Amino acid sequence: MDKARLTTSTPVWLILLATVCLGLRTIVWAIESSQRGEVTGIKWNEPSKIDLVGRDYQSKLILYYFTSEGLESCKTMNNTSLLNKDIVKLVNEEFLPVKIENKQSEENTDTGKLKKELQQKFVVFTFPTLVVSLPSGKEIETRNAYAGVSAKPLLRFLEHCQRREGYSRGLDYLAHAKYAEAARSFESWLSTAGDGTKDTIDGALYCALSYDMLGDNNKVRVILDKTLQNKRYSKDRKWTEPLAELLLGKLDGEGLIKECDRQGYREPRVYYFIGMLELKHGNVAGAIENLRLTEKGTYTSSEIYGLADGQINVINQVNVGKN
Amino acid sequence: MNKAVFLYTFLRLAQPATIIKLVLFVLAIPTALVYPLQQASPGVSIDLEPLVTFFASPVMTMVVSFMFVSSSIGNTKSLDDGEYLALLFSRPLFRSTYVFSKWLAGSLLVCGVIALQLLYFIILLNMIGRGAQFSIGLTEVANLILNAFGAAALVVMIHAFPAKTGVILFAALFYLSFAAPLMLDIIPNYISLGGIDFRDTVKAGCNILRGFMYSPIDVDVYLNSIKVVWLPAISFISNTALYLCIAVIVMDNREFFYSN
Numbered sequence: 001m002d003k004a005r006l007t008t009s010t011p012v013w014l015i016l017l018a019t020v021c022l023g024l025r026t027i028v029w030a031i032e033s034s035q036r037g038e039v040t041g042i043k044w045n046e047p048s049k050i051d052l053v054g055r056d057y058q059s060k061l062i063l064y065y066f067t068s069e070g071l072e073s074c075k076t077m078n079n080t081s082l083l084n085k086d087i088v089k090l091v092n093e094e095f096l097p098v099k100i101e102n103k104q105s106e107e108n109t110d111t112g113k114l115k116k117e118l119q120q121k122f123v124v125f126t127f128p129t130l131v132v133s134l135p136s137g138k139e140i141e142t143r144n145a146y147a148g149v150s151a152k153p154l155l156r157f158l159e160h161c162q163r164r165e166g167y168s169r170g171l172d173y174l175a176h177a178k179y180a181e182a183a184r185s186f187e188s189w190l191s192t193a194g195d196g197t198k199d200t201i202d203g204a205l206y207c208a209l210s211y212d213m214l215g216d217n218n219k220v221r222v223i224l225d226k227t228l229q230n231k232r233y234s235k236d237r238k239w240t241e242p243l244a245e246l247l248l249g250k251l252d253g254e255g256l257i258k259e260c261d262r263q264g265y266r267e268p269r270v271y272y273f274i275g276m277l278e279l280k281h282g283n284v285a286g287a288i289e290n291l292r293l294t295e296k297g298t299y300t301s302s303e304i305y306g307l308a309d310g311q312i313n314v315i316n317q318v319n320v321g322k323n
Numbered sequence: 324m325n326k327a328v329f330l331y332t333f334l335r336l337a338q339p340a341t342i343i344k345l346v347l348f349v350l351a352i353p354t355a356l357v358y359p360l361q362q363a364s365p366g367v368s369i370d371l372e373p374l375v376t377f378f379a380s381p382v383m384t385m386v387v388s389f390m391f392v393s394s395s396i397g398n399t400k401s402l403d404d405g406e407y408l409a410l411l412f413s414r415p416l417f418r419s420t421y422v423f424s425k426w427l428a429g430s431l432l433v434c435g436v437i438a439l440q441l442l443y444f445i446i447l448l449n450m451i452g453r454g455a456q457f458s459i460g461l462t463e464v465a466n467l468i469l470n471a472f473g474a475a476a477l478v479v480m481i482h483a484f485p486a487k488t489g490v491i492l493f494a495a496l497f498y499l500s501f502a503a504p505l506m507l508d509i510i511p512n513y514i515s516l517g518g519i520d521f522r523d524t525v526k527a528g529c530n531i532l533r534g535f536m537y538s539p540i541d542v543d544v545y546l547n548s549i550k551v552v553w554l555p556a557i558s559f560i561s562n563t564a565l566y567l568c569i570a571v572i573v574m575d576n577r578e579f580f581y582s583n
Contacts, residue, residue, distance in 0.1 A: 009417070009419075010419060010568070010571045010572055010575055014419065014564065014568050014571060017568075018561070018564040018565045018567075021557060021560050021561035021565070022561050022565065024557055024561070025557045025558055025561045028554050028557055029554055032552065032554050041549045041550070070523070070527075072530040076555070079552040079554065079555075080541065080544045080548075080555065081544075083544075083548045083549050084543070084544070084547050084548060084549075085547050085548065085549055086547065088549055150376075150541045150543065150544075151541070151543050151544065151547065152372075152376060152543060153373070153376055156373070
């Protein structure tokens with residue numbers, strides 16, 4: 001009986017340790033909660049106090065931090081990754097940081113409405129969420145951090161957005177039919193992006209398309225030759241080769257669609273590229289028809305749809321101007 | 324710590340079903356990750372850093388703990404006349420010693436399984452000529468070890484309860500800490516308790532539970548922060564101590580002391 005009691009005695013030091021730690025945890029939690037907002041490594045801006053619409057195209061990228069008061073994962077992020085030295089330095093030097101804190105007290109105010117508009121624009125449903133956009137407002141990338149995000153992945157996300165800036169600027173120019181600027185943006189981005197980034201192949205195709213719209217066939221050939229040598233995954237071959245052949249004049253629109261059917265899928269970008277080439281050859285009606293088909297691809301692609309929609313708007317504006 | 328319990332925890336893995344599970348787990352994830360990399364042209368450089376974060380993530384340690392540690396803790400083995408001893412000891416053994424030995428062995432087991440997986444992944448990367456692009460930092464190793472100790476303590480606590488109670492307890496804790504707050508977001512907020520927001524109150528409770536269930540540590544925060552925030556570290560130590568304390572108390576109060 002004595003032995004049995006002996007083997008069932010919970011160590012006092014363990015109970016003490018657990019109790020002390022729990023007490024300490026509660027005290028530290030209370031102190032840190034009361035200090036919320038006092039540690040400001042990143043110099044956050046209020047959305048109502050800066051001009052988010054008329055910003056200079058060449059100015060810094062905007063980092064939106066969508067957060068909500070009282071939410072544990074937001075507090076964790078404020079107290080961990082957003083206090084990281086490298087992140088604080090990078091954000092303060094290279095980005096325009098804008099904090100959009102969801103506050104119940106602001107619900108019916110102008111500031112609250114502005115915050116809601118930005119949430120809707122960038123389709124933010126959960127907190128915390130980070131969005132990086134061009135100064136023009138075009139979104140580069142979104143990172144949802146519902147479960148919190150630690151410093152290294154966050155730093156990598158910000159660096160990725162910086163690297164992707166040229167690509168996004170290129171897309172923005174292409175959607176506004178500014179082919180020379182688009183070609184320059186994509187080309188300068190390609191020279192620094194290396195071959196390993198996710199968007200290299202798409203960027204090269206858009207770059208070639210921009211040069212094609214400008215009639216510079218030499219550049220088209222040089223860019224596509226280099227791209228076709230480097231493929232990240234086997235599926236790249238399915239996309240790159242038929243689209244490159246279209247730009248090089250080896251395939252026509254019908255041939256491209258046949259090739260896609262042979263491969264087993266059609267993507268919105270097939271119609272976008274065909275539409276753009278129709279436009280180049282002066283067939284505006286055919287161009288619009290194909291650009292509108294970008295919605296009907298096997299996979300939805302907001303990037304391609306944005307480009308096609310932008311191009312249709314430009315065509316319509318030109319037609320209105322002529323009339 | 325008791326050497327016999329410690330070693331027997333590893334011995335428990337030497338069963339065909341567990342070995343098959345272990346081999347599949349160690350081989351499957353790295354193979355699936357390397358396959359697409361193999362398709363890339365040799366000159367293409369690919370950022371492999373996210374994969375380091377993936378292998379050393381707290382979620383991975385938690386998954387491995389539940390997969391491999393839970394089976395080696397004192398599950399109830401009921402016969403018609405109650406529980407029985409799977410392993411007999413020649414000397415009396417403190418139940419706290421039993422719990423600590425299981426915890427220590429379980430933590431090392433988690434580290435071992437993830438290390439095996441990483442080793443296999445590095446071998447595969449070298450085979451396709453991309454070994455030089457993958458490197459693990461000291462902070463990732465420290466995070467992996469510390470979070471393995473935390474996750475193993477949680478599993479030891481859950482499995483210190485009789486099997487059915489442990490499963491129900493885990494399911495309830497998991498639901499309340501992760502699923503319930505997400506579901507609350509889609510329910511219209513019309514219930515008010517004397518001016519207190521019902522949804523926010525329940526969410527706050529869920530958050531406290533989540534802090535109890537899942538409180539990983541990131542060493543990087545303490546090395547590279549402009550201001551040291553102590554709460555995550557204290558929460559981590561507090562949780563681990565609490566899990567072990569509850570495990571010992573539960574074991575102390577069970578009808579029979581048994582071990583497997």
